Amino acid sequence: MAPAPALVLIGAGKMGAALLGGWLAAGIAPGDIAVVEPQPSEALEKLAAEKGFALDGAPEPAQTLVLAIKPQMLDKAAPGLAPWLDSESLLISIVAGKTIANLSRRLPARSIVRAMPNTPAAIGRGITGAFANSHVTPAQRDRAQSLLSGVGAVEWVGSEQAIDAVTAVSGSGPAYVFLLVEALAQGGEALGLPPDLAMRLARATVEGSGELLRRAPDSSAETLRKNVTSPGGTTKAALDVLMAQDGLAALMARATAAAAKRAGELAG
Numbered sequence: 441m442a443p444a445p446a447l448v449l450i451g452a453g454k455m456g457a458a459l460l461g462g463w464l465a466a467g468i469a470p471g472d473i474a475v476v477e478p479q480p481s482e483a484l485e486k487l488a489a490e491k492g493f494a495l496d497g498a499p500e501p502a503q504t505l506v507l508a509i510k511p512q513m514l515d516k517a518a519p520g521l522a523p524w525l526d527s528e529s530l531l532i533s534i535v536a537g538k539t540i541a542n543l544s545r546r547l548p549a550r551s552i553v554r555a556m557p558n559t560p561a562a563i564g565r566g567i568t569g570a571f572a573n574s575h576v577t578p579a580q581r582d583r584a585q586s587l588l589s590g591v592g593a594v595e596w597v598g599s600e601q602a603i604d605a606v607t608a609v610s611g612s613g614p615a616y617v618f619l620l621v622e623a624l625a626q627g628g629e630a631l632g633l634p635p636d637l638a639m640r641l642a643r644a645t646v647e648g649s650g651e652l653l654r655r656a657p658d659s660s661a662e663t664l665r666k667n668v669t670s671p672g673g674t675t676k677a678a679l680d681v682l683m684a685q686d687g688l689a690a691l692m693a694r695a696t697a698a699a700a701k702r703a704g705e706l707a708g
């Protein structure tokens with residue numbers, strides 16, 4: 441009989457597929473991976489045949505199981521998941537809003553990591569906030585760190601509740617940045633620029649500034665901002681508006697508080 445799989449991925453949708461791609465690129469042996477996906481795409485079937493990871497197969501308790509299904513699928517999926525786990529397994533859940541208490545009521549794993557990635561994971565540039573319960577051993581935590589790193593950086597938080605704040609900042613954050621592009625383009629339009637030109641300017645500005653930030657890991661965002669703000673200049677004139685008492689920081693504090701509150705309401 442084949443040995444139990446080391447790593448099982450449940451759900452190869454957007455986020456699951458990104459993780460799988462990261463693991464294969466990082467050199468995890470495909471023979472150690474099993475993927476469970478009720479309706480595998482042609483691309484997934486082709487990848488499984490090419491790389492040699494298992495698609496479905498009979499469940500056996502795995503060393504690590506990564507749960508990447510939609511929250512609303514959990515009720516239906518949970519009974520079928522239990523045979524993939526035992527009390528020694530590490531469960532890593534990226535299922536939004538599903539608490540460790542909820543998962544441990546349904547599933548036999550004791551060591552549980554709850555993680556919140558974000559959409560740039562699709563290009564390996566995500567950031568994931570993760571919390572490990574008290575049963576997670578140092579070796580299991582290292583394993584979770586290395587698996588979640590397949591799609592970008594990983595930051596550990598000290599309480600499960602902090603996952604709601606992570607959700608409010610980085611989980612939902614890409615949408616705020618996209619909105620910034622839209623708002624900046626609208627500002628350009630209001631000044632008389634053709635809409636398509638205003639959008640190209642706004643988009644390239646956010647892309648380029650993000651890359652600049654990435655390439656200057658030792659400079660704070662504040663330093664980079666100050667570097668482009670001459671006293672009495674145009675940037676300063678705009679920042680005086682954005683940095684007013686009721687400006688962007690106050691607005692962002694309200695926005696992130698609303699997201700964290702909603703994350704808490706949805707959690708269960």
Ligand SMILES: NC(=O)c1ccc[n+]([C@@H]2O[C@H](COP(=O)([O-])OP(=O)(O)OC[C@H]3O[C@@H](n4cnc5c(N)ncnc54)[C@H](OP(=O)(O)O)[C@@H]3O)[C@@H](O)[C@H]2O)c1
Pocket residue numbers: 450451452453454455456476477478479508509510511513516517520534535536556557558559611
């Ligand atoms: N995408 C993001 O940016 C993001 C960010 C943070 C957190 N998350 C979390 O990550 C999780 C996955 O999100 P996603 O965007 O990747 O969703 P998705 O694209 O819908 O992927 C979920 C996958 O799981 C499959 N599935 C459903 N029931 C299953 C079962 N019983 N066994 C195995 N596979 C099953 C689905 O198959 P069918 O399509 O056939 O139902 C689908 O392929 C969610 O909980 C989400 O909250 C996502």
